[in-house]
Amino acid sequence: MKATFTRTLATALPVIAVAALAAGSAQARDPFSKEELDKQNAKLLELVEQGYNLWHGSNPDMSGNGLACGNCHPDAAASNPQTFPKYIQNMNRVVQWGEMVNWCIQNPQGGKALALESQDMTAMYAYAMNLHRGKPIQPGLASQQTKPIEVKYGKGFPSKPSGIGFDTK
Amino acid sequence: MDHKKDRREFLQLTGKAGLSTIVGSAAGINLGVFDLAHAQPGKKVSPFRFAMITDSHLYSGDDHKFDRQLEDAIEQVNSMEIKPDFVLYGGDIAQNGTEDQLAKGRKLLSKLNTKLVLIPGEHDWYVDMGAAWKGMFGQDTWSFDHKGVHFIGMNSILVPDFWTAKQLSPRERMAAMEMLEGPIGGLWGVGEKQLEWLKKDVAKLSPDTPIVTFTHSPLWDYYPRWNFQTVDGPQIREILSKFENFTSIHGHVHQTIYNKVGNMTSIGAMSTSWPWPYPPVKLAYPSSQMNRADPGNEVDGMGTLAVNVKAGGDKLVEYQPFADTLTPFLKKGLKA
Numbered sequence: 126m127k128a129t130f131t132r133t134l135a136t137a138l139p140v141i142a143v144a145a146l147a148a149g150s151a152q153a154r155d156p157f158s159k160e161e162l163d164k165q166n167a168k169l170l171e172l173v174e175q176g177y178n179l180w181h182g183s184n185p186d187m188s189g190n191g192l193a194c195g196n197c198h199p200d201a202a203a204s205n206p207q208t209f210p211k212y213i214q215n216m217n218r219v220v221q222w223g224e225m226v227n228w229c230i231q232n233p234q235g236g237k238a239l240a241l242e243s244q245d246m247t248a249m250y251a252y253a254m255n256l257h258r259g260k261p262i263q264p265g266l267a268s269q270q271t272k273p274i275e276v277k278y279g280k281g282f283p284s285k286p287s288g289i290g291f292d293t294k
Numbered sequence: 295m296d297h298k299k300d301r302r303e304f305l306q307l308t309g310k311a312g313l314s315t316i317v318g319s320a321a322g323i324n325l326g327v328f329d330l331a332h333a334q335p336g337k338k339v340s341p342f343r344f345a346m347i348t349d350s351h352l353y354s355g356d357d358h359k360f361d362r363q364l365e366d367a368i369e370q371v372n373s374m375e376i377k378p379d380f381v382l383y384g385g386d387i388a389q390n391g392t393e394d395q396l397a398k399g400r401k402l403l404s405k406l407n408t409k410l411v412l413i414p415g416e417h418d419w420y421v422d423m424g425a426a427w428k429g430m431f432g433q434d435t436w437s438f439d440h441k442g443v444h445f446i447g448m449n450s451i452l453v454p455d456f457w458t459a460k461q462l463s464p465r466e467r468m469a470a471m472e473m474l475e476g477p478i479g480g481l482w483g484v485g486e487k488q489l490e491w492l493k494k495d496v497a498k499l500s501p502d503t504p505i506v507t508f509t510h511s512p513l514w515d516y517y518p519r520w521n522f523q524t525v526d527g528p529q530i531r532e533i534l535s536k537f538e539n540f541t542s543i544h545g546h547v548h549q550t551i552y553n554k555v556g557n558m559t560s561i562g563a564m565s566t567s568w569p570w571p572y573p574p575v576k577l578a579y580p581s582s583q584m585n586r587a588d589p590g591n592e593v594d595g596m597g598t599l600a601v602n603v604k605a606g607g608d609k610l611v612e613y614q615p616f617a618d619t620l621t622p623f624l625k626k627g628l629k630a
Contacts, residue, residue, distance in 0.1 A: 181473060190353065190358060190359065191353040191354075191358075191389065195473065195474075195475070196351075196568060197568045197569070197570070198571070199473075199474040199475040199520055199570065199571075200475045200519070200520075202570075202571040202573070203571035203586075214588075214590060215589075215590040228589075229589065232589075232592075233568075233589065233592065268586065269586060270571070270572055270583055270585075270586045271571070271586075272571075272572060272573070272574040273571065273573070273574050274574060275519070275574045275575075276475065276519055277519075278477065279477050280475075280477060281475075286477075287477070287478060288460075289456055289457075289460050289462070289470070289478045290453075290454075290456030290470070290477075290478040290479060290480050291456070291477060291478060291479065291480035291481075292477040292478050
């Protein structure tokens with residue numbers, strides 16, 4: 126019985142391999158070109174910029190008392206998207222980062238929550254993640270002081286400078 | 295955690311003062327007991343306490359939570375068992391620098407039952423370049439002597455003109471300065487005029503006169519990106535380098551922080567509005583960091599400061615948090 130199975134497998138393997146190669150070649154494509162990557166990156170940066178603006182109060186619905194995310198989280202510091210999902214005591218459950226953002230919007234900021242699947246929330250996430258690049262992913266980390274990345278100039282990501290004052294790079 | 299290092303830091307930061315707190319507490323703390331153990335004959339300082347409230351960032355309108363938090367701070371200071379001889383307000387009464395916000399601050403601060411001295415922060419200043427602030431609170435540069443200590447207040451939030459060339463409105467100028475990580479305003483400082491004033495102010499003081507400076511921002515390069523600095527801090531430290539006991543107390547950082555640079559001991563105060571994260575720099579005294587604030591407790595990471603000046607001019611600095619923000623280390627107080 127065992128010998129029969131081995132023979133069958135030996136016959137079948139090359140067929141499976143050829144089929145897999147054929148299927149693979151049907152789905153494969155060239156790596157993204159520089160132009161394509163630049164375009165993708167530009168789209169991402171557009172969203173990061175949108176997130177930066179939201180972070181600093183561009184959507185008045187997100188605040189009922191004048192506070193924006195940036196008041197407490199300059200350069201997105203201590204927003205720690207790399208530590209989610211994690212248990213949040215106030216909610217008594219494990220939440221994703223966007224839920225924590227909405228908690229902040231609704232409580233300290235007294236504003237209206239964003240839809241978790243909205244482009245605005247994705248933009249906020251894109252900004253916060255961009256300002257935490259290189260940080261180790263540590264789901265659940267909750268009790269320690271954390272440090273943001275060091276921002277040398279500008280907004281912390283490639284962005285058109287305003288041309289005012291120090292913002293010249 | 296490196297307990298040996300913590301212990302070393304404990305001794306460096308609290309020294310005898312750590313012990314005096316314990317002695318003071320055990321004896322029902324009064325300044326007589328406090329000073330008995332630490333009197334330094336030959337110096338002319340009479341013991342006293344002063345307090346600090348800072349960074350309330352009041353918004354316009356009624357019944358904002360920051361109004362209540364400033365009221366909590368005032369109540370906390372008014373209730374101190376050892377009454378402060380005066381209270382320093384360390385800047386940023388207002389969030390957007392408007393006259394109504396400053397007036398609200400003045401009204402709330404009038405409930406203090408002791409003398410108040412103030413310096414401005416950037417949030418108070420850049421709508422009208424300090425006109426409303428000065429109209430309500432007086433000069434932004436001053437000094438006075440109190441019980442043998444020379445106190446100096448300076449305006450450390452002055453930046454070069456970035457607004458005229460771009461024809462920014464006063465509100466746009468203020469908005470640029472409101473953002474801690476805003477890339478426009480640039481580094482601030484006290485400027486030449488105040489440096490000249492400072493030289494003259496201390497010229498005739500003897501080196502054994504204890505000096506306490508009040509500025510909104512720290513006089514050392516903590517994290518320039520967030521203006522946790524004063525650009526002419528080195529010149530200020532040089533002018534004050536002859537003094538044996540020089541303590542710099544500042545606001546702006548919204549957190550507990552301690553440092554020593556040359557003869558200067560620097561202490562940062564918590565705000566009454568919100569706490570800020572620690573920036574990405576290596577601290578010389580990492581034990582001076584408070585606990586990470588719990589966002590579920592809306593007053594965690596905030597509070598006031600009490601400074602007990604002892605005979606001889608040494609000080610025990612005690613953070614007075616609204617919530618359980620302090621590490622066991624910080625609860626013992628810091629020596630300055």
